[in-house]
Amino acid sequence: MAQFFETIILIFGLFAWSRSFLRYRSRDINFGEFTLWTIIWGGLILIVLASTPVYRFGKLFGTGRPIDVIVYSSIILLFYLLFRVFVKLETVEKNMTKITREIALKKK
Amino acid sequence: MVKIAKNSEFTKSKNVVLFKDLWIVIPAYNAQKTITKVIENLNDYGYRNIIVVDDGSNDSTFESAQNTGAEVLSHMANRGQGAALQTGISYALTKNPAAIITFDSDGQHDPSDIEKLALKVLSEGFDISLGSRFLGVQSNAPLHRKIALKCGAFMVYLFHGLWFSDCHNGLRCMSRNVSEQINITSDRMEHASEIVEMIKQNYWKFTEVPVTIHYDDESLKHGQSTFSAFRILARMVWRKVIK
Numbered sequence: 502m503a504q505f506f507e508t509i510i511l512i513f514g515l516f517a518w519s520r521s522f523l524r525y526r527s528r529d530i531n532f533g534e535f536t537l538w539t540i541i542w543g544g545l546i547l548i549v550l551a552s553t554p555v556y557r558f559g560k561l562f563g564t565g566r567p568i569d570v571i572v573y574s575s576i577i578l579l580f581y582l583l584f585r586v587f588v589k590l591e592t593v594e595k596n597m598t599k600i601t602r603e604i605a606l607k608k609k
Numbered sequence: 610m611v612k613i614a615k616n617s618e619f620t621k622s623k624n625v626v627l628f629k630d631l632w633i634v635i636p637a638y639n640a641q642k643t644i645t646k647v648i649e650n651l652n653d654y655g656y657r658n659i660i661v662v663d664d665g666s667n668d669s670t671f672e673s674a675q676n677t678g679a680e681v682l683s684h685m686a687n688r689g690q691g692a693a694l695q696t697g698i699s700y701a702l703t704k705n706p707a708a709i710i711t712f713d714s715d716g717q718h719d720p721s722d723i724e725k726l727a728l729k730v731l732s733e734g735f736d737i738s739l740g741s742r743f744l745g746v747q748s749n750a751p752l753h754r755k756i757a758l759k760c761g762a763f764m765v766y767l768f769h770g771l772w773f774s775d776c777h778n779g780l781r782c783m784s785r786n787v788s789e790q791i792n793i794t795s796d797r798m799e800h801a802s803e804i805v806e807m808i809k810q811n812y813w814k815f816t817e818v819p820v821t822i823h824y825d826d827e828s829l830k831h832g833q834s835t836f837s838a839f840r841i842l843a844r845m846v847w848r849k850v851i852k
Contacts (some may be wrong), residue, residue: 502791512635534735587847598796605682609700 511549518542545571571576613724613731626731630707632658633723635679636690637714641668644714648677651712654720660701661714662693666804670714690779691800693795702788709788713779722820727783729816736787736813737804739773740780743821754824761801764842769805773817777784777801780820787813799844 518539525535548571613626626809637644648659661674665687677713682696694711701709702800708730712718721739729738742750750758758777766772777798783791790811795803808815 591847594796595794596687599691601665601684601686601688602692602699605684605696606700609680609682 507549511546514545514549516540518546613727623673624705626727628655629658630705631656631710631723631727632660632701632706632708633712634695634701634703634712635659635661635674635714635808636664637661637666637670637674638664638687638690638693639666639670640714641659641666641670641673644670644717645673645677647712647714647716648674648679648720651720652677654723656720656723658704658706660697660702662697662700664688671762680820685698689797691793691798691803692796692802695791698783698788698791698793698838700784705787706788708785710785711779711781711783717822717824719821719823720779722780722818723782724800725818725820726780729818730782730784733816734814735784735816736810737781737783737815738818739776739815739819741773741775741817742778742820742822743774744804744817749824750822751824761841763844765802765805768802768845769809769816771805771809773805775817776805778820778822787811795844795848797841797844797846799841802841802845803848 521535521538521542524530525532530538571597613628613631634652635647640647644661648661651659659677659679661670661679661681663681663683664673665673665684671681671683679698682700684693684696697711698709698812708727710723710726712723718740725741726738729735731737758775761777762773762775765776781804791807792802793803807813
């Protein structure tokens with residue numbers, strides 16, 4: 502059962518990386534962003550492939566299967582990324598308000 | 610003792626602040642049904658210095674307000690009541706006001722209350738006076754609205770340690786000095802909590818004044834729902850996290 506999940510994750514990782522590559526090739530994302538996604542998806546694939554050391558690593562944190570380490574780490578990473586997105590959104594909103602207010606005052 | 614005189618009662622006494630020295634800021638969003646009447650009511654009471662900030666309305670709020678002769682500013686996109694208030698205050702400051710009044714566009718405020726608020730600032734030395742529907746005057750607020758407002762006041766107390774019976778009331782009067790210092794950065798309804806925060810941080814002398822709120826379908830539609838109280842709370846917490 503564990504192997505089945507790891508195969509699914511492996512296929513998903515490869516698929517996600519290919520999407521990043523296609524977006525880089527069509528210049529939707531720059532090289533830096535492509536590198537970041539390569540590290541993320543490549544890391545995921547590596548963890549699945551190198552399951553024995555990860556299994557030992559997972560034992561340290563009390564998780565039985567390598568996939569659990571990936572899932573838990575992913576949740577933490579997602580929360581962090583969500584936080585960053587919200588902070589960025591807040592900055593964009595504030596800038597929008599500033600511009601809107603300035604234009605309103607200037608037009609008067 | 611400062612008195613507030615209408616333009617027709619002009620006097621050269623230094624202790625008389627003319628209506629023309631009071632500026633009223635009205636943030637308005639999709640308020641075409643009410644804005645004309647709100648401005649006309651204010652005009653009937655002798656208030657002529659009215660600034661409407663149309664906050665990116667989809668309807669004809671801008672044209673309706675302009676037709677009344679009020680000064681109208683326009684946000685090209687909807688940015689929220691807090692943002693509109695700050696725009697209006699910034700513009701009012703260019704008019705050399707003695708004090709600035711904030712007033713809602715949905716018709717729930719009574720122009721007769723303005724004088725009471727203004728006298729607190731201009732005559733009794735308060736930096737800011739805030740209207741309260743829960744003091745003295747029998748409130749006709751629907752029960753769910755009362756609960757939401759009281760919960761909001763309690764949360765503001767928890768956050769800032771100052772108790773206001775009705776801190777989300779949009780009818781306020783601020784001195785020129787406060788108007789120059791105030792900088793509302795909360796775009797949406799949580800600006801009320803931010804104003805309380807500024808009152809505490811800057812040691813502004815404040816008071817609450819009983820005011821009448823007229824509830825009808827339109828004002829209930831525009832006002833804060835019980836659900837929006839939770840949204841405001843979430844944004845208050847979020848602001849604390851990213852500060």
